[in-house]
Amino acid sequence: MKRDKSPTLPGSGATDYARYMRTDVLLGLQRQPDEVIHRDELLFQVVHQSSELWLKLAAAEVTETTARVTAGDLATAQALLTRAALAVRLVTDQLEMLGHLSPGDFQAMQPALGNGSGAESPGWRHVQAASRKLGRAFADHLAAHGTTAVDLRPADRADPACRLAETMVEWDERVALWRFRHYQVALRVGGHAPASTPNSSAAVLAKLVEHRFFPELWQARLHSPGTDPL
Numbered sequence: 001m002k003r004d005k006s007p008t009l010p011g012s013g014a015t016d017y018a019r020y021m022r023t024d025v026l027l028g029l030q031r032q033p034d035e036v037i038h039r040d041e042l043l044f045q046v047v048h049q050s051s052e053l054w055l056k057l058a059a060a061e062v063t064e065t066t067a068r069v070t071a072g073d074l075a076t077a078q079a080l081l082t083r084a085a086l087a088v089r090l091v092t093d094q095l096e097m098l099g100h101l102s103p104g105d106f107q108a109m110q111p112a113l114g115n116g117s118g119a120e121s122p123g124w125r126h127v128q129a130a131s132r133k134l135g136r137a138f139a140d141h142l143a144a145h146g147t148t149a150v151d152l153r154p155a156d157r158a159d160p161a162c163r164l165a166e167t168m169v170e171w172d173e174r175v176a177l178w179r180f181r182h183y184q185v186a187l188r189v190g191g192h193a194p195a196s197t198p199n200s201s202a203a204v205l206a207k208l209v210e211h212r213f214f215p216e217l218w219q220a221r222l223h224s225p226g227t228d229p230l
């Protein structure tokens, strides 16, 4: 028997898929053929727009991670932060597509971009704000249990606080890997002077690679004892 595919959801799309996914709106968010000044604007917008969506998900998951830490549910917190880290990995992978732009292509589309910079990314700002809140919530959790980051043993898989701390380190690392890859894209595609040029954009981006949301967890690793291998 043929399945009835007529839409049942409210909305103006031709199918329920279109109505639920809002594809009419989504696919209209890229510049139209008569607007583009360079054909690679589509590539450029797709990478940036899809990055914003993944970052939206990442920020939402980090925010919920923080709520779970505050509620004392560290196992769920860890699972949610693992998702957020995967979202940032996907955003990092997408940067590969920008390697298909030459500095000349990128230069040619500049008039279309105005004064815009990825540094104004709302997704990235939300991720940063959410990560800072997570750091504070975790420190509060440890303090409430009379402990500190230095007391955590990274290899202690039985302790939910240690497992979450490991995932927070992973999160920091994923963000740093995005930053490193993005810095390379800025050099390769943006045609920026090397980081050795004082006060250059590249120098700022290179420095940001070292940034950590949870420096105390990295510091604690320097002094952490191992576990008994037996």
Ligand code: HEM
Pocket: 047, 048, 051, 052, 095, 098, 101, 106, 117, 118, 119, 120, 121, 124, 179, 182, 185, 186, 189, 190, 191, 192, 201, 202, 204, 205, 208
């Ligand atoms: C051809 C591609 C790209 C080039 C040439 C480029 C270049 C730059 C440069 C030069 C900066 C330093 C600030 C400035 O001078 O405006 C910057 C910052 C930034 N860009 Fe990009 N970018 C590109 C793609 C992306 C993409 C796909 C994203 C994803 C959202 C992004 C997000 C950011 C963010 C978040 C910053 C702030 C730096 C940080 O917090 O680490 N950029 N970019």
